[in-house]
Amino acid sequence: MKTVILWFRRDLRLADNPALRAAVEEAERVIPVYLHAPEEEAQWAPGGASCWWLHASLQALSQDLAAKQSRLIIRRGQSSLSLLRELIDETGAEGVYWNRLYEPLIVERDRSVKAALREQGVNAKSFRAHLLREPWEMRTGKGEPYRVFTPFxxxxxxxxxxxxxxxxxxxxxxxxxxxxxxxxxxxxxxLRPRWDRKLHDLWQPGEAGAALALDHFLDGAMAVYKDGRDLPAESDTARLSPHLHFGEISPHQAWHRARARMAGQARLSEGGEAWLRQLAWREFAHHVLFEFPHSSDEPLYERWAGFPWREGYQPLLRAWQRGETGFPIVDAGMRELWATGYMHNRVRMIAASLLVKNIRAPWQEGARWFWDTLVDADLANNSMGWQWSAGSGADAAPYFRIFNPWTQSKRFDPQGRYIRRWVPELAELPDRDIHTPQASAPAILAAAGIQLGRDYPEPIIDYKTSREEALAAARAIRQS
Ligand SMILES: Cc1cc2nc3c(=O)[nH]c(=O)nc-3n(C[C@H](O)[C@H](O)[C@H](O)COP(=O)(O)OP(=O)(O)OC[C@H]3O[C@@H](n4cnc5c(N)ncnc54)[C@H](O)[C@@H]3O)c2cc1C
Structure with a gap:
């Protein structure tokens, strides 16, 4: 073939890119393109934080291609197929190669693009690069898709x-x-206004940034990951999720680099194995979304559609979004998210539990907020995380498990360092009190310069009552 169009999507890297490799091997000339047609993803077009990341990542990819005497051809349109056809007409390309993605609307779009291009005689080919295994290759002994992580x-x-x-x-x-x-x-x-400016100092989107983040983790925190991964005050996780989402690094690279680092180093193997297992959660989430495409918008198990969400939950939702719930660990997480585009996994679980179980706002509201504010917003991982928290999804937490934000906080942030970082108005409280200011003696609050209701909110919801109500509702669903 003389000319092949290499269609970059969420595989914004040059290494371990099978479509790129095949294009270079099979064609005399390669035209790298990025097509921006977010309308095709409907309600799941990239949110605000993702758009910031995408902007920076495309700039990095353009520079990396320029260093290879190539160029990234960027086009904006309503339809990827029309944009590809225009490019084919202009360049005489005989092939279009890309790496597969697995979100329902993208799968549907890609199928029709492939069929239409082939019909007009263009060699349209897709490759696996985003996952370690194809979702349809993973089957239970009965030949069914998995719904539980451990056997997967x-x-x-x-x-x-x-x-x-x-x-x-x-x-x-x-x-x-x-x-x-x-x-x-x-x-x-x-974004206008530029909410995203602060993200520049915290993240380095692009292939080089992804490699640095992985190196940093392998050289340091991987050794303590098994326990450290649950401590939000520490930096003991890889912070690789946005890089993996945008395909600036492949799961294969992450997997093999970790394995190579573990080889012959017994002290690293416990943390390394635990980390590979988390990479498998990403695989599992993609498997579930591919097999159950409704699960980004509706409960995986239909019976949960009848869960009685709280009427008039909106003011409580807004307090949650702003980090003003009166539950310090949750507020710390929500403020970390707003300030950095990221929230520690343990805190994501605690904050999500408060929203869906105690506030009883629909999990879709939380998923939507995360979608807009997370730099790693990923339809598969986000839907899985929210449905897991709601108890309506794959590998659901037992319906009676409702995270107690105070005990979680004491256990995973014992000195309150994470809370102090993100909720500075509580910083002067002693370690013992920082998790539960509403239970502190007035003298302790006064000594820390806090008046509840003025400097920091009282809990916006009665934890015990709301817990009982959620349990009763969940029990009713299970019995129905
Ligand atoms: C309510 C909720 C929403 C979430 N939304 C997202 C999301 O939109 N995008 C996203 O990437 N992750 C999401 N997660 C999963 C998890 O919180 C993040 O993947 C993790 O915090 C990313 O940080 P890290 O790269 O330092 O992870 P590490 O602990 O270093 O893990 C390495 C990689 O493994 C994968 N991974 C780890 N934990 C999970 C998990 N529970 N599910 C799926 N993949 C996992 C990620 O790709 C991650 O980068 C969500 C979790 C919850 C509870």
């Missing part, structure tokens, strides 16, 4: 290590004449 993980682990990652191609041969392109700025991804 057992099967994945039994299959052994995934294939070794591919190297970056040394060069990308350019076409004689480049088609026109839009700039990244013209995609209008940055």
């Amino acid at each position: 993980w057992r099967t994945l682990a039994k299959q052994g290590d995934p294939p070794q990652p591919l190297r970056q191609p040394p060069t990308l041969r350019p076409p004689g004449q480049w088609p026109s392109r839009q700039t990244v700025a013209e995609l209008g991804l940055l």
